[in-house]
Amino acid sequence: MSDLLHEIEELEEAASSEYERRRVPPKALKGPSAFWGMYAGEHTAGTEFMIGPLFVKWGADAFSLLVGLFLGNLLAVLTWRYLTAPIACEQRLTLYYKLEKIAGGLLVKIYNLANGLLFCFLAGSMITVSATAVGPFFPPGTIEMPTFQSTMPTGPAWIVSCIVIGVAMTLVALMGYGVVAQVGHYAAPWMFLIFVSCALVTLGRLGTADLWGLLTPPEGTPQEISFLGIVCFAWFCNAAMHIGMADLSVLRFAKKPSAGWASASGMFLGHYVAWICAALLLIYWVRQHGVDPQVGKDPGTMVNDAVGWAGLICVIIAGWTTANPTIYRAGLAFQAMIPGMSRVAATMLAGGLCIAAGIFPAFAMNLLDFVGIYGTILAPVGAIIVVDHFLADKVGIPRDPAERSGSSFNMTVLIAWLVPVAVAMWLYKTQEVFASYLPLPCAVACGVLYIVLSKMAARDAIAVRA
Amino acid sequence: MKMAATSVGLLALAGTIVPPAVFMFQSIAAGQGGSPALPLDTVKAIMLVSTVAWFVAAPFWMKVE
Numbered sequence: 465m466s467d468l469l470h471e472i473e474e475l476e477e478a479a480s481s482e483y484e485r486r487r488v489p490p491k492a493l494k495g496p497s498a499f500w501g502m503y504a505g506e507h508t509a510g511t512e513f514m515i516g517p518l519f520v521k522w523g524a525d526a527f528s529l530l531v532g533l534f535l536g537n538l539l540a541v542l543t544w545r546y547l548t549a550p551i552a553c554e555q556r557l558t559l560y561y562k563l564e565k566i567a568g569g570l571l572v573k574i575y576n577l578a579n580g581l582l583f584c585f586l587a588g589s590m591i592t593v594s595a596t597a598v599g600p601f602f603p604p605g606t607i608e609m610p611t612f613q614s615t616m617p618t619g620p621a622w623i624v625s626c627i628v629i630g631v632a633m634t635l636v637a638l639m640g641y642g643v644v645a646q647v648g649h650y651a652a653p654w655m656f657l658i659f660v661s662c663a664l665v666t667l668g669r670l671g672t673a674d675l676w677g678l679l680t681p682p683e684g685t686p687q688e689i690s691f692l693g694i695v696c697f698a699w700f701c702n703a704a705m706h707i708g709m710a711d712l713s714v715l716r717f718a719k720k721p722s723a724g725w726a727s728a729s730g731m732f733l734g735h736y737v738a739w740i741c742a743a744l745l746l747i748y749w750v751r752q753h754g755v756d757p758q759v760g761k762d763p764g765t766m767v768n769d770a771v772g773w774a775g776l777i778c779v780i781i782a783g784w785t786t787a788n789p790t791i792y793r794a795g796l797a798f799q800a801m802i803p804g805m806s807r808v809a810a811t812m813l814a815g816g817l818c819i820a821a822g823i824f825p826a827f828a829m830n831l832l833d834f835v836g837i838y839g840t841i842l843a844p845v846g847a848i849i850v851v852d853h854f855l856a857d858k859v860g861i862p863r864d865p866a867e868r869s870g871s872s873f874n875m876t877v878l879i880a881w882l883v884p885v886a887v888a889m890w891l892y893k894t895q896e897v898f899a900s901y902l903p904l905p906c907a908v909a910c911g912v913l914y915i916v917l918s919k920m921a922a923r924d925a926i927a928v929r930a
Numbered sequence: 931m932k933m934a935a936t937s938v939g940l941l942a943l944a945g946t947i948v949p950p951a952v953f954m955f956q957s958i959a960a961g962q963g964g965s966p967a968l969p970l971d972t973v974k975a976i977m978l979v980s981t982v983a984w985f986v987a988a989p990f991w992m993k994v995e
Contacts, residue, residue, distance in 0.1 A: 650984075650985060654984045657947045661947055665954065671958055672958060773978045774978045774980070
């Protein structure tokens with residue numbers, strides 16, 4: 465994660481000063497090594513401490529965790545490599561500029577707002593995770609820690625912890641997050657080893673290295689997530705980045721599409737090894753301390769118990785270095801949406817929303833659902849870019865229609881985006897469909913709808929002219 | 931300077947991962963009821979010292995261009 469922060473900052477700085485609205489020139493291209501470090505860093509974050517234990521809560525079995533996570537992460541890597549990276553290397557434009565050419569500037573602002581709000585909830589989850597590391601520094605009982613079942617703040621001490629951490633993160637985001645990005649850059653290899661250390665200590669305390677046996681839930685445990693659910697979760701927890709094309713902004717600097725393979729470092733170190741290590745922490749508490757997996761245990765307490773203060777530092781840094789740029793970017797999104805708003809005011813607004821979200825553990829404790837919803841809302845936009853890039857000429861619809869017509873608001877894109885998202889949200893709310901099943905069908909439906917509506921619009925235009 | 935930082939950095943990373951690994955192997959070998967020769971408190975202390983050493987050495991070693 466931390467590598468990515470630095471690299472993205474560098475890339476964004478370059479982009480904002482030179483390449484925001486034009487193709488990245490050959491002299492600015494970067495070799496594959498830059499991307500391997502970036503992806504490895506980005507996907508070893510504070511929230512990984514939350515996701516592993518949530519799998520235990522959901523009764524995931526050993527096969528699903530060891531094989532399903534592997535398969536899902538492999539599919540995610542292939543999506544980055546064969547969908548996102550080729551478009552990025554051919555277009556060499558940011559997602560925002562490409563989308564503006566297709567959808568118009570006004571619609572990009574709406575996308576930005578949706579992105580900004582979702583960023584706030586994500587950063588809020590990171591504040592929640594970081595705040596759990598504060599508890600062990602005080603006498604037991606001083607700060608009541610949230611559990612998986614907590615939706616509301618657990619007490620005044622918890623609220624104060626979240627506010628202090630959130631305000632500190634917002635202040636750093638206000639000043640620019642260069643220092644934190646550097647700390648994150650340095651922390652990346654150490655942070656990964658802390659995750660592995662947690663697992664090693666846990667295996668030692670459980671007296672076995674039989675990973676398969678440990679990851680197998682006790683008989684009678686209700687299995688709330690299937691093998692397919694795990695595969696789809698691992699595949700689509702970053703749907704906004706790969707199918708959603710947010711990583712065009714990063715991969716447009718790659719010399720070749722093969723840079724897309726670099727995502728493997730993030731998927732297999734962060735979303736495979738780190739998730740399983742974090743899951744083992746809760747398994748230990750369930751087996752040795754009789755903790756109910758449905759209630760869980762906060763990451764701060766578990767990590768402190770396993771590896772001590774080094775682990776607590778890791779929980780804070782892992783949350784901090786990811787939340788900071790997230791608050792910063794959410795601020796930029798709000799600034800773009802609200803004319804005349806200063807960056808300071810926009811970042812403070814974003815920080816306030818993040819703190820509010822962080823105080824309520826509901827967001828962090830429902831992270832498995834949240835990342836699915838995040839992907840469901842943002843991935844369809846990527847499908848429109850995929851259609852424009854690969855299929856527009858073949859199916860006879862114009863490429864970059866908003867740029868051609870000078871439109872600032874392409875209604876076709878809005879309908880194609882919102883209709884599948886509305887249906888998906890209805891399925892999620894009323895039919896209780898697992899959120900991670902929704903990004904792919906939603907994106908495909910959006911792409912198909914975009915083609916159909918674009919062809920209808922083109923036919924109408926011809927009829928009017930005739 | 932960079933050589934020294936690299937050495938300290940590598941030792942710090944080793945100090946982060948080797949003690950937990952030793953603890954795991956000793957605990958499993960000791961079996962149920964046995965205790966490892968390397969106590970967990972010592973593991974935690976070494977890891978904390980290694981963490982501090984890492985953050986001192988890393989800026990010199992992994993200097994960002």
